[in-house]
Amino acid sequence: MLADALRSRPAGLDEALALIDGLDDALVHGLARIDEDRAAALESFAAAFTGSPLAGRVSDSIGKVVAGTVTDDHVAVLAGARSALTGAVHDALLAGLDEALGRVREPWAAPAGPAHSGQVLAGGRSWLRELAIAGWRGVDHELANGGAQVVSALLADPAGRRLAVLLDGFSAELRCAAPVATLDRVPVRRWADLWSRAVLLSQETFPAHEAAPADGRFLLLGVDLHEHPTVFRAQAHGLLESPGGGVRLVRTSVAAAKVDTISGPSAWRMLSAFPVFRAALAGQRVVELSGMPLTPGGDLLWDESRAAVGEPADPFAAARVRLGGVSAPAVAPLDRHPAAIAEPVLLEGYTAGEGSFDLGGVTLAVDSDRLPEAGPLTPALVAASTACLGLLRWDGGRWAVQPLAVQATVRKKPVTVHTADWALGPTEAKAAKAEATAGTAVEVLRERAGRLLRR
Amino acid sequence: MTSESDAYERRSAAPVIAPVRPRKLAKVPFVELSEGRLQGVVSSGSDVERVYVSSITAGDHGLSCNTNNNRPCGGLSGGTRACNHLRALAEAAVAQYGLDRVARYLRVTLPDGAGDLWSGLHTTTAPNRAAEVFSGFLRHLAYLEVPPTADPLPELQWFPAAGAVR
Numbered sequence: 001m002l003a004d005a006l007r008s009r010p011a012g013l014d015e016a017l018a019l020i021d022g023l024d025d026a027l028v029h030g031l032a033r034i035d036e037d038r039a040a041a042l043e044s045f046a047a048a049f050t051g052s053p054l055a056g057r058v059s060d061s062i063g064k065v066v067a068g069t070v071t072d073d074h075v076a077v078l079a080g081a082r083s084a085l086t087g088a089v090h091d092a093l094l095a096g097l098d099e100a101l102g103r104v105r106e107p108w109a110a111p112a113g114p115a116h117s118g119q120v121l122a123g124g125r126s127w128l129r130e131l132a133i134a135g136w137r138g139v140d141h142e143l144a145n146g147g148a149q150v151v152s153a154l155l156a157d158p159a160g161r162r163l164a165v166l167l168d169g170f171s172a173e174l175r176c177a178a179p180v181a182t183l184d185r186v187p188v189r190r191w192a193d194l195w196s197r198a199v200l201l202s203q204e205t206f207p208a209h210e211a212a213p214a215d216g217r218f219l220l221l222g223v224d225l226h227e228h229p230t231v232f233r234a235q236a237h238g239l240l241e242s243p244g245g246g247v248r249l250v251r252t253s254v255a256a257a258k259v260d261t262i263s264g265p266s267a268w269r270m271l272s273a274f275p276v277f278r279a280a281l282a283g284q285r286v287v288e289l290s291g292m293p294l295t296p297g298g299d300l301l302w303d304e305s306r307a308a309v310g311e312p313a314d315p316f317a318a319a320r321v322r323l324g325g326v327s328a329p330a331v332a333p334l335d336r337h338p339a340a341i342a343e344p345v346l347l348e349g350y351t352a353g354e355g356s357f358d359l360g361g362v363t364l365a366v367d368s369d370r371l372p373e374a375g376p377l378t379p380a381l382v383a384a385s386t387a388c389l390g391l392l393r394w395d396g397g398r399w400a401v402q403p404l405a406v407q408a409t410v411r412k413k414p415v416t417v418h419t420a421d422w423a424l425g426p427t428e429a430k431a432a433k434a435e436a437t438a439g440t441a442v443e444v445l446r447e448r449a450g451r452l453l454r455r
Numbered sequence: 456m457t458s459e460s461d462a463y464e465r466r467s468a469a470p471v472i473a474p475v476r477p478r479k480l481a482k483v484p485f486v487e488l489s490e491g492r493l494q495g496v497v498s499s500g501s502d503v504e505r506v507y508v509s510s511i512t513a514g515d516h517g518l519s520c521n522t523n524n525n526r527p528c529g530g531l532s533g534g535t536r537a538c539n540h541l542r543a544l545a546e547a548a549v550a551q552y553g554l555d556r557v558a559r560y561l562r563v564t565l566p567d568g569a570g571d572l573w574s575g576l577h578t579t580t581a582p583n584r585a586a587e588v589f590s591g592f593l594r595h596l597a598y599l600e601v602p603p604t605a606d607p608l609p610e611l612q613w614f615p616a617a618g619a620v621r
C-alpha cells in the first residue's frame with residue numbers, strides 16, 4: 001500500500017509543477033526583464049486560473065507585470081496564485097499518503113482570526129518587490145542587505161517572529177550568494193518558495209488562528225531539528241492521547257535565536273529556558289499536559305508550566321501500537337506546500353542500502369542531508385538499521401524519509417538511537433568533549449553582549 | 456519529470472549556506488563575509504573594554520583596522536602590511552569558513568599548496584569601515600537577547616539543522 005503511494009504520481013502533478021517553474025524562472029532574471037519565452041510561461045500560468053475565483057486578478061496582474069508595471073499588489077497576487085498551485089500539489093500528494101497509511105485527516109474548520117498590522121510589514125513588502133523586479137541574478141550586496149532593518153524591527157515584536165525568522169534565513173542566503181550574477185547555480189524553486197511565503201506573511205490580511213487548551217498524554221515519536229544562521233529549533237512529533245480516549249498526531253516545538261558560530265550539539269544550550277522539554281526529549285518521556293494551547297493545525301504551543309514529565313515510553317512501541325489509523329491534523333490553508341509535508345511513519349522489514357531503503361516494491365531514498373550534527377544519528381546507523389521512525393517528505397520530484405530514530409545492530413548488539421538523545425548534552429564521551437569546547441562560544445558571546453549592549 | 460541536471464534548481468530544500476566550522480571565539484568573537492569584505496572584531500590583548508574592527512576588501516584587498524572608538528590601529532597605521540589583528544581575523548575566517556571559501560570571496564589566487572591566505576594577498580589600503588562593522592557586531596550579539604519562542608514557525612521546514620561534516 002505505502003509502496004504504491006510512494007511510487008505513484010498524482011494526476012496533474014507535472015503540469016502544476018511546470019506552471020510553478022514558469023513563474024520561478026521569471027524570478028531568476030527579474031520581473032523587469034521578461035523576454036518572450038518568460039512572458040509566454042507567465043501567460044500559461046495565468047491561463048491555468050481560468051474559471052477560478054483568482055482568474056481576474058491573476059490575469060490582470062500578469063498582464064501588468066509583462067507590460068512593465070510591478071506594484072505590491074501585483075506581487076501579492078503572484079505569490080498568492082503560486083501558493084494556490086503549491087497547495088494543490090500538497091493536497092494531491094498528502095491525500096495519496098493518508099490513504100496508504102490509513103490516516104484520517106481532520107478537515108480545516110478554523111475561522112480566520114485578527115491579522116497583523118503595521119509599518120514594518122510595508123517595509124518587508126517593498127524589499128520583496130525590489131527583489132522580484134531585480135531577480136535573483138540581480139541581487140548584489142546592497143539589495144541582499146536590504147532586508148536587515150525589517151528583520152530587526154520584526155524581531156522586537158513577538159507577533160512578527162514568524163516572518164522575521166523566514167526573512168532572516170532567506171536574506172542570509174542572498175547575502176552569502178551575492179553577487180548572484182556570478183553564482184554557478186541558483187536555487188530557483190527554493191528562493192521562489194521563501195520569497196512567496198514571505199510576501200504572503202507580509203500582507204496585513206494574513207490570517208492568525210486561535211489555539212484552544214488541550215489536556216492529555218503526549219507520547220514522543222521523534223524530533224526534527226531546524227536551523228539557519230540565527231535560529232535553532234527542536235520540533236517534536238508525537239501522539240496526543242486525550243482523556244476521552246482519542247489519539248491524534250501533534251507537534252510541539254521550541255526555538256531560540258542564535259548566531260552562526262553556535263551550531264552542532266552546543267546549539268541545545270540556547271534552549272536552556274526549556275528544561276522540561278529537553279528532559280522529555282532526551283529521555284523519551286511521556287509528558288502530561290494540562291491546558292496546553294493547541295492550534296487547529298495540530299501544533300501544541302509549548303508552555304513549561306503546563307507540562308509535567310512522566311515515565312520513559314519507547315517511541316517505537318508507541319508507534320507500533322498507536323500510529324496505524326491515527327487521526328492527523330488539518331493543514332492551515334496557506335501552509336499547504338509539498339515541502340511542508342513531514343508525516344511521521346514507522347518503517348520496518350526493509351532492506352537498508354546505501355542511502356535508501358528497499359521497502360519491497362519501491363526504493364525509498366533516505367534524506368541524509370537531514371541528519372543533524374546536533375544529534376547522534378549517522379548515515380552508518382541508518383544503513384545498519386532494521387526499524388526507522390521518520391518523516392516522509394517530498395522534494396525534488398520524489399519521496400524520501402528523514403530518519404528521526406533507528407533500531408540497528410552495531411557490533412552484534414541492538415542499539416536504539418534518536419535525534420534528540422543529546423538534548424541535555426552529548427551522551428558519548430568524544431562528542432561531549434567537543435561540545436564542552438564549542439560551548440564556550442556561547443559563554444564568550446554572552447559575556448561580550450553583557451559588556452557591549454548595555455552601555 | 457525532474458531530470459538529474461536540474462535537481463538542485465527544483466529542490467525546495469536545496470542547500471545554499473555551507474555550515475560554519477566550530478572555532479574558539481575569545482580572540483576573534485565575530486567574523487563575516489559580507490558586503491564584499493572579510494570583516495570582523497578582534498579583542499584587544501591588553502584592554503577588555505577595547506576591540507579592534509578589521510576588514511579586508513574583496514578584489515583589491517584593501518586593509519583597514521581601527522578601534523571601536525574609531526582610533527586608527529597603531530600596528531597598521533594606514534599601511535599595507537597587516538597588523539596582528541588582521542592576521543588574527545584572517546586566521547579565524549579560515550577556521551570558520553575554510554581557506555577555499557575565504558579565498559574565493561576575497562578573489563585571491565593562492566599559489567599551489569598555500570597553507571594561508573597571506574601568500575595570495577596583494578594588499579592596499581581601504582577606507583575605515585569600523586562604525587558599520589561594529590554596529591553589525593552589536594546586531595549579531597543582540598540575537599542572544601531575543602527571547603525564545605514556541606511559535607510553530609512553519610517555514611523552518613525549509614531549514615534543516617546543519618548536518619555533520621562526516
Ligand SMILES: [Zn+2]
Binds near residue numbers: 507539541
Ligand atoms: Zn590592527
